[in-house]
Structure formats: structure tokens, C-alpha cells
Amino acid sequence: MTDRTAPPAYDRTERPGNVGLVLALAIALVGAIVVASLLPAPAAPKFAVGLLALLAVAGVFCAFAYAVGFLRFPGRSTHLDIARRIADSFSEGLLVTEGDTQIVYANDAYLELCGSRDPAGLLTVERLFSGPAEVSEAIYRLAQASRAGRAHAEDVRLVPPLTGDAEVGWYRIRVRPLGRDGARHTNLWTVVDATADRQRQENVFQELQHAIDFLDHAPAGFFSAGPDGAISYMNKTLAGWLGYDLTQVGSGGVSLADIVANNGSTLLTAITGGSGEVRTAQIDLDLKRRNGRSLPVRLLHRVAFGQDGAPGASRTLVLNRTAGEEPEEDLRAAEVRFARFFNSTPMAIAAVDPDGKVTRSNAAFAKLLPQALKGAAAWPVLASVVERDRAALKEAMAAALDNRGDVPPIDAALEEEDGLPTRSARFFVAPSEDAGKKGATIYALDTTEHRKLQEGFAQSQKMQAVGQLAGGVAHDFNNMLTAIIGYSDLLLANHRPTDPSFQDIIQIKQTANRAAGLTRQLLAFSRRQTLRPQVLQLGDVLTELQLLLRRLVGEKVEVDLKHGRDLWFVKADINQFEQVIINLVVNARDAMPESGGRIQLRTRNIASGECAGFGEASLTPAEYVLIEVEDNGSGIAPDVMAKIFEPFFTTKEVGKGTGLGLSMVFGIVKQSGGFVFPASEVGRGTVFRIFLPRHVPEVGEVTAKPEAAKPAADYTGQGTILLVEDEDAVRAFAAQALGSRGYNVMEAASGLEALEVVEREGQRIDLIVSDVVMPEMDGPAMFAELRKRGVTAKVVFVSGYAEEAFAKNLPEGDFGFLPKPFSLKQLIETVKASLE
Secondary structure (H helix, E strand, C coil): CCCCCCCCCECCCCCCCCHHHHHHHHHHHHHHHHHHHHCCCCHHHHHHHHHHHHHHHHHHHHHHHHHHCCCCCHHHHHHHHHHHHHHHCCCCEEEEEECCCEEEEECHHHHHHHCCCCHHHCCCHHHHCCCCHHHHHHHHHHHHHHHHCCCEEEEEEECCCCCCCCCCEEEEEEEEEEEEECCEEEEEEEEEECHHHHHHHHHHHHHHHHHHHHHHCCCCEEEEECCCCEEEEECHHHHHHHCCCHHHCCCCCCEHHHHECCCCHHHHHCCCCCCCCEEEEEEEEEEECCCCCEEEEEEEEEEEECCCCCEEEEEEEEEEHHHCCCCHHHHHHHHHHHHHHHHHCCCEEEEECCCCCEEEECHHHHHHCHHHHCCCCCCHHHCCECHHHHHHHHHHHHHHHCCCCCCCCEEEEECCCCCCCCEEEEEEEEEEEECCEEEEEEEEEECHHHHHHHHHHHHHHHHHHHHHHHHHHHHHHHHHHHHHHHHHHHHHHHCCCCCCCHHHHHHHHHHHHHHHHHHHHHHHHCCCCCCCCEEECHHHHHHHHHHHHHHHHCCCEEEEEECCCCCCCEEECHHHHHHHHHHHHHHHHHCCCCCCEEEEEEEEEECHHHHHHHCCCCCCCCCEEEEEEEECCCCCCHHHHCCCCCCCCCCCCCCCCCCCHHHHHHHHHHHCCCEEEEEEECCCEEEEEEEEECCCCCCCCCCCCCCCCCCCCCCCCCCEEEEECCCHHHHHHHHHHHHCCCCEEEEECCHHHHHHHHHHHHHHCCEEEEECCCCCCCHHHHHHHHHHCCCCCEEEEEECCCCHHHHCCCCCCCCEEEECCCCHHHHHHHHHHHHC
């Protein structure tokens, strides 16, 4: 062992200063001054000059010594000496190097590894550890890391070790940079003898191997599976029972579904527990051998749950039930457990004899098919099934009684009982045998709710498809109506009211406006119309609308309005909401008998907890304002109720209805974020319930008020306008209308043509009026490209769809919007407002 009191083996640290030397130097200087004062006058100057020269030489030497590091200040030396002592006390070998080969410092432990007591025997790590290829590769990686100035660690195995009498030595070597000293890197190397740790690890591994060997040859099976059903471990005993090779287990090749028969794996993965709980279940089931045969077993299945309640890996002990007969007590207990499971399962199960009579059933079967248990007539199991489905179910049962496999399931409707609505069920029939007699087992699932959801989903898909078709038709039709209305305005501007053709043009425009109203209804149904939502207090809106409603229904029909207290605010388009109420009231009026009737409009707040009470599955729990429109008219038949929101469906006579009123109601409510649900009883009346979501106004947000009438405006103007429209008729009308008002108009038939015009004209363009849907490049893509090119001209989009349908695809920026169809006046007003 190295003597810890000896001087450090390799160190540049200087010793601290000596106070005695300082006092001696001071006494010498005082003595020199005294001698100079005693010398004769001619010799005194020479002595002083010589003394000063001596002191100057000493000062130059000290400065040089400090510069090269031979001389240091005592404070710093003290700190370095403390750091050296701490490093020398480490049991790990420490080595500090500059560059690749220059050693700056090495502690005693490292000297011991080198087998040396003086600096002459010091070796770098690269020279100290040399041996087989794997050792050289590890040292090379460490050297590369030190040159790159990054930390790295390696474990190397040496035979024989550097120290000691063992046959093998393990060393953990680390290198990390200490920073740059001038132009060279300084690195700290740490070498730790890890031989003892490795030996402990090998001992633990060998003990683990022994434990695994004991478990593999245990007389019971054992496996462990993750929460996803993947088997991570299986002992040799169980693998032998099932015919699996152990190399296939644990690599994701085998799961619970592969070894558990008849979907029994769901019983294992379905066990739940609380936070930190450990659950153990005893389960009797069949395992599936690799050759397809069954193996009856009893499982002791244990699952531990984490603090978050998530299940961990399972530990399952497998007992082979074929090894011997079960004691009589175990058989009775198993029979009791089976009876409990049989009667508590929600699936209806029954055993039938060859005559179709039920010999055994559970509680769910008795609830679903009560008539099947009475056995009054032949094949009583068919008693609760409607007539049209009995033949199919009887044929399936005959196939099972004939011991035919793979009998397809049968969907059948069940007859009404005690006024309950029609129900449905799916029947699965399988062959069975009881006491040597052939029979069949019937499994039935109540599919009433599933069928309702399926029908609702199909209806929703149908409505969506019809809405997309209606929206597309309305969009294309709007382009034609824009041209018709626009050219009618141009003709009216050039004709006097006394001209013979003036009234004909008026008729053309009015007809086009009526057609535009139909397209708005189609867009409302498809939820692609433009809405201008405002904060509304529905009580005030309905109160103002009440007078108009009474005029619409006439004198024989009474309109009654009742408001709930403190109604919440909603956010909706006031004009569209008024149209919804008007359409519902007009439909209610048409459903009244000739003697008249009564229509009630009611409003109230609906809290989130009240939503479930309405029995509507699609009504999301939230806070709503409810508007009910109820009449005591003739009501709506059930077969008609399923179609009332479809466009163009009407029960009115030809010429008295378009079939778009309720479809528009449906679209406007949905586009406003609400729900509409009808309920009706033939002969007693109908009620429509509209749920609009509550809106909490922000600070400064108030309900909109009607604007005061504005004086006639001057629609003439100046400026350069780029008109982008793929419809030739619409583009020609708009160009003529804007040109006649004093604007300089440039035309483009697509977004690409518009970019070429902008590239040519530059900043001369004041406003761009563009369609949204165009070939080659649409309006939003053109808008984004213009902003990328630094074009700051204002943009007004024109479309037959709603603004919200494309605004989300636009980059940030201001743009105007003009819905189609538009009149000449609306076009000029929009352009004038955009250029101001």
C-alpha cells in the first residue's frame, strides 16, 4: 500500500508562503539601509545603486516565475492543496490529463492501479488497459469521447486483473471533460474496481436461474401475462401440457387468446381492482392445447393494481383437473356457482327439447320471452316472436336438433305485450344433449336499443347525404340566380317604369328572388348558409314577433306566449331564428281543424341535469334555453314523423308547400349549435322543442339593436378592381355593373389568372373581388399566395356557401364577404364599403 503521508506522486501545486522568510527579507533590507548610512559619502551612492539593481533582478525573476506557474499566491495554493487532499483520499483512481498524453495529476489510488510509487511509473488509461480486442475497443471509444470533449463510460474485463490474486478483474472507466486549458482539453478519468459488484451480480443471476429451474419443473403450471393479454412467462410444465416450445413464449408469440378456449381469456382480463389492491380469483375453464384439444383446469389468478388503478402483470397458477376426480363437495360448490352465473347473466339462455318446449331457462330468458315458458301450444318457444320471423327461427332450431353446426343467428321482432313498443332480439341456436336426449340451446340478446341506434344512424347518414346534395345544388343554382338578378337590375336601370317591358323585367327579378329564397332554405338545411349571430334575449324577440304571428294564423287560431323567469342569453342570427318560429307556427296553423285551435309558445331555462329527463339520446348535457311550439291540431303519423325534416317532403296539396320549411328549421337550429326534437300524437297535437345553448356575454357584449334608417348613399366611386369569377355570366354582369359606377375593372377567370394580373399590374389594384370555388386555384389559395407576395390589396369573397365553410382555411387577414345571389345594389354597397 502507498504511504498516505508521503508527498503527492505527481502534482504541480506549490506550497504556501513562509512568514519567516518575509521577516528575514525585511531585516535584510533594514540592515542594508543602515549600512548605506554608515558608508562614506563617495561609496554610499554606489552601494545604493548596487542594492537597487539586485532587487530589480529579483523582481524580474519573481515575475517570470509567476508567469510560468512556478510561483503562486498563498490563498490559491491553499485551495488547490485542499482539493488535492480530497482527491487523494478517494478509493477510485483519478487521473487528470491535458490533450492525449500529458498527465497533470494522479491520485494514490491510480498509482496503485499502475503498480508504481513515483511519477516515473505513471501510465495513461490507454496504456494501462491493454488486452483483447473487446478491451481495446472500449478504450478506443473512451479516447474518442475524451478528444470530442464529452462524457463516456465503459466496463472492461481484464485477465489477469491489475491488482489482487483473482483470476478475472472488472473495471468501470469513465471520462468527462473539465474544460479547455488554453488550446488543449483537460479530462478527468475515473477508474473503479467493480470486480466485487460483478461477482455479486453473477451470484444473484445463478440463484435466479435455480429458482426458474425449480418453477419450470413444479408439478403445477404457471404463467404470467400483461394487461393486454400477452404472455411474458410460462413454466416448462404448462408448456408441456399445452404442447408449446418455450422459445415461442415471452417474445410476443403467444397470448391468452391462444391458450384459453371459448373466449375464456376475457374472464382473466376483466378482473378489476382499486388503487394498490391485489385481487385473486379462482376460475374453472378449459385451456386450448396446440393440437386443438381442450384441457380442463382450475386457475388461481392474481393481479396487482398500481396506485393509479391500472392492472399490472398477472401471476397465475394452473391446476390440471384431469389428474383425478374432484371431491364431491367441490362438485356441489361448482354446481352452485354455475347456477348463480347462469341466472345472473344478462344473456337469455334456454334449453329446449325436440318439440320446442323449454326444459330449463334463466331469468333473462323469462323476462325477454315470457310466453315461451307457458308451453300451452306446440313449439311455445316461438310464441313471443312475430309471425313473419317464426319460420326462420324454427328452421334454425331444427338444424340444431339435427346436430348441424354453424347455425347462422336469427334476427326476429317480438310481439307487443302490455302496451310496450315492439322489441327485437337476436337468437343463437346450438345443438346440445341432456341425459342422452337430443336438444338445442337458445341464446338470445335484446337488440331493441341497438336497432334504434342503427336506424337513427342510418337516418343521420341519409340526412347528411341529402344535405350535401342540397347544398351543392343550391350553390350552383345561386350562380345562375346571381346572373339573372344582376342583369334584371341592369335592365331596370336602363328602362323607365312607363316602358312596356319594365313590368316583365320586374316579374323576372321577383321570380328569381323567390328562387333565391328556395336556395336559402336548401342551404339552411345543409347548414351552409351565412349566419350573423347576435346575443339575443329570446323573451324580447318572441314578444316583438307575437303581433306578426297572430296576423299569420288568423282570427280562429289563438297564439299564447309564456316566458320562463330570468331567461339566459343565446347567440343566434335573429332573422333566421324568427324564420324558424314563423315556419313552425305556420305549420301548426295548417294542422288545425276548420274550427280553429290554440298554439302555445313557451320558453324556459334548462339546467344540465335536466337534459336526461327529455329522453333524447343525442341531447348533450349542457345549459340550454328551451323554446316549445305546441299545437292541438291533427298531429303527425309515426310513418310521416321519420321524414318531416327531409327536403321537399310535404303532406300538403300540390302548390301549397315546398317541403323545405322544416328542413330549414332543422338546418338553422343545428348550425346555431342547438337541437330540435318533435313529438306528436295523432288527433291530439304536436310539439317542437328547440334547445339553444346558453351564451354568457363577455364584458361589453350587449344585445344588438335595430339600426336607424340611413340616408340614400352615393354608389359611384373610383379605383381599380380585380374581378375573379369562373362563371362567365356572373363575371360579365359584375364587371358591367362596377364599370358603370366609375370603377376600372380587370377580369380573371381563375386564381392563377388573377395572380398573373396582380404580377403585371402590381400595386395599382385597390380591391380584389373573388369567387371562392374555382378551378385550378380557389379563392382561399389565391388569397394566401397574394399575402405571401406582399400584396396588401383588400379582398372580398363571393360564394353561394356560408362564410364559415371556408374561413377556417384562410390565413390570418381581413377580408369581406358577399353571399350569392346578390343584386346590383348589394354588390356596389359592398365594394363602396370596402374601399372606404
